[in-house]
Amino acid sequence: MLLKQISVFLENKSGQLLQIVNVLAEHDIDLRALSIAEAQDYGVLRAIVDKPDETLALLREQEWLCSANEVLAVMVPDEPGSLTRILNVLADNDVNMVYTYAFLSGVEGKACIVLRVDDNAAAEKLLRNAGIEC
Amino acid sequence: MGNYYQPEIETMPRAQLQALQSERLVEQVRRVYENVPYYRAKMDAKGVTPDDIHGIEDLHKLPFLSKADLREAYPCGLLAAPKKDCVRIHSTSGTTGKRVVAFYTQHDVDLWEDCCARAIVAAGGTDEDVVQVCYGYGLFTGGLGLHGGSHKVGCLTLPMSSGNTERQLQFMEDLEATILCCTPSYAMYLAESAIETGVRDRLHLKSAIFGAEAWTEEMRHDIEDKLGLKAYDIYGLTELSGPGVAFECAEQNGMHINEDHFIAEIIDPVTEEPLPLGSKGELVFTAITKQAFPMIRYRTRDICMLKAEKCSCGRTHVRMCKPMGRSDDMLIIRGVNVFPSQIETVLLNQGMPANYQIIVDRVNNSDTLDIEVEVPQELFSDTVSAISKKEKELVSALKAMLGIMAKVHLVAPKSIARSEGKAVRVIDKRKLY
Ligand SMILES: [Zn+2]
Numbered sequence: 033m034l035l036k037q038i039s040v041f042l043e044n045k046s047g048q049l050l051q052i053v054n055v056l057a058e059h060d061i062d063l064r065a066l067s068i069a070e071a072q073d074y075g076v077l078r079a080i081v082d083k084p085d086e087t088l089a090l091l092r093e094q095e096w097l098c099s100a101n102e103v104l105a106v107m108v109p110d111e112p113g114s115l116t117r118i119l120n121v122l123a124d125n126d127v128n129m130v131y132t133y134a135f136l137s138g139v140e141g142k143a144c145i146v147l148r149v150d151d152n153a154a155a156e157k158l159l160r161n162a163g164i165e166c
Numbered sequence: 167m168g169n170y171y172q173p174e175i176e177t178m179p180r181a182q183l184q185a186l187q188s189e190r191l192v193e194q195v196r197r198v199y200e201n202v203p204y205y206r207a208k209m210d211a212k213g214v215t216p217d218d219i220h221g222i223e224d225l226h227k228l229p230f231l232s233k234a235d236l237r238e239a240y241p242c243g244l245l246a247a248p249k250k251d252c253v254r255i256h257s258t259s260g261t262t263g264k265r266v267v268a269f270y271t272q273h274d275v276d277l278w279e280d281c282c283a284r285a286i287v288a289a290g291g292t293d294e295d296v297v298q299v300c301y302g303y304g305l306f307t308g309g310l311g312l313h314g315g316s317h318k319v320g321c322l323t324l325p326m327s328s329g330n331t332e333r334q335l336q337f338m339e340d341l342e343a344t345i346l347c348c349t350p351s352y353a354m355y356l357a358e359s360a361i362e363t364g365v366r367d368r369l370h371l372k373s374a375i376f377g378a379e380a381w382t383e384e385m386r387h388d389i390e391d392k393l394g395l396k397a398y399d400i401y402g403l404t405e406l407s408g409p410g411v412a413f414e415c416a417e418q419n420g421m422h423i424n425e426d427h428f429i430a431e432i433i434d435p436v437t438e439e440p441l442p443l444g445s446k447g448e449l450v451f452t453a454i455t456k457q458a459f460p461m462i463r464y465r466t467r468d469i470c471m472l473k474a475e476k477c478s479c480g481r482t483h484v485r486m487c488k489p490m491g492r493s494d495d496m497l498i499i500r501g502v503n504v505f506p507s508q509i510e511t512v513l514l515n516q517g518m519p520a521n522y523q524i525i526v527d528r529v530n531n532s533d534t535l536d537i538e539v540e541v542p543q544e545l546f547s548d549t550v551s552a553i554s555k556k557e558k559e560l561v562s563a564l565k566a567m568l569g570i571m572a573k574v575h576l577v578a579p580k581s582i583a584r585s586e587g588k589a590v591r592v593i594d595k596r597k598l599y
Contacts, residue, residue, distance in 0.1 A: 039548035
């Protein structure tokens with residue numbers, strides 16, 4: 033399934049992440065997953081939330097530099113070897129993965145793996161053909 | 167008292183000195199008007215002829231000359247002597263297109279070296295001294311200027327040029343150098359190295375002549391303590407000859423301008439009106455003895471004050487304070503002239519918004535240049551690669567434009583402080599003025 037991910041530019045100074053988390057909490061937005069990519073002077077926060085459009089509008093209003101894009105989410109059994117199967121399929125088909133992170137899905141016994149690849153639809157098809165639920 | 171290289175000139179009564187200036191000015195104005203079409207056109211445009219200039223009281227009637235004129239007339243348009251009579255050129259550092267080439271006849275070199283000799287003698291130099299010159303030799307005026315002055319005084323001259331600190335310290339120790347000539351930041355570096363390597367206690371330095379960059383009283387005391395010497399300031403511009411336009415005496419309270427060669431004025435940089443003595447304004451020089459490259463009312467862009475009070479050293483020539491800033495926005499970073507507009511041009515060419523801030527600092531005696539730029543929305547995505555790629559492109563484009571490395575920091579939009587809606591473009595933390 034495709035999910036809308038929100039990315040926010042964070043400067044390398046304390047309290048930036050806290051400010052964002054506060055904004056979400058104040059507006060009753062559920063933060064399901066987050067990861068941060070860091071460079072020397074800045075970082076990019078990536079988040080999966082329950083209300084992405086509202087979140088984006090809210091952050092833009094507060095003048096955060098942010099954007100939204102689609103990422104591929106794959107539900108896997110929360111057990112050893114789940115990620116290996118996915119990575120094998122992608123590697124076998126020469127799909128370049130830009131980054132990935134995972135979170136507990138809220139569904140009993142299932143984890144959700146977020147994949148950022150160049151072509152979401154193609155990767156989704158490859159995984160489905162390999163019998164992976166996504 | 168004493169310590170003069172040319173006592174009759176350096177202590178000349180002011181009335182006599184001004185009469186000399188007037189005589190030389192009248193002659194110089196006539197010479198440039200007759201020999202340099204560029205000056206003639208400027209004077210004609212202002213409706214002034216050599217007949218209007220009877221002495222220094224008429225100086226204000228003459229048009230100004232600026233760095234833009236020098237660029238426009240590059241390379242030979244301001245030459246006032248036949249090229250065959252010129253024996254040397256020097257040039258300012260800086261990026262291509264901003265260079266100034268100054269010409270010298272043998273007479274010009276001679277007078278310039280006299281000026282440097284005055285500075286060396288004022289710093290206690292005699293023919294017994296060993297002068298170590300670690301200013302760069304070459305197009306830069308620092309090395310050859312002090313070198314020539316040192317010869318004139320009859321000092322043993324060590325033409326070290328810049329760099330190679332280990333060798334500098336070895337010669338300083340082995341040849342028992344007594345006078346050091348270099349930039350204050352290099353002196354600081356030499357001092358620290360001398361202390362670290364234990365050479366410090368085997369040195370014979372008594373004085374130093376520092377110039378070519380801004381420095382503070384704190385730096386003076388620090389270097390004086392570390393090297394056990396007395397540090398003298400020297401001022402000059404390639405356009406006017408080089409170091410030695412003005413120099414400090416033992417009072418260490420302002421630099422005596424060599425007024426028999428250079429007439430100094432202070433003007434309001436905006437209205438261009440001359441200001442009374444003692445006011446703070448832009449320093450303007452008229453070179454009245456130079457043959458090849460005479461400057462008439464050259465705007466230095468240095469903000470300064472002149473002091474007419476009699477100096478206890480006996481010299482009658484007015485003193486200028488250390489430059490207190492610049493009337494344009496030029497920054498001198500690691501000896502290179504940098505204009506914020508050049509940085510802005512690079513950013514715009516690279517598709518960046520003109521929201522930036524330039525931060526200049528001095529860390530471990532070396533200037534640092536950091537540029538903060540706001541990231542535009544279209545550059546931002548969920549990955550860092552696009553931004554870091556742009557960062558690298560900016561660094562190399564800036565290097566190509568400025569000739570020096572700058573660190574680029576990408577920051578969030580609207581994060582650069584604005585005062586009253588207008589961004590503060592330059593923060594110079596060096597506190598050199
Ligand atoms: Zn004096």
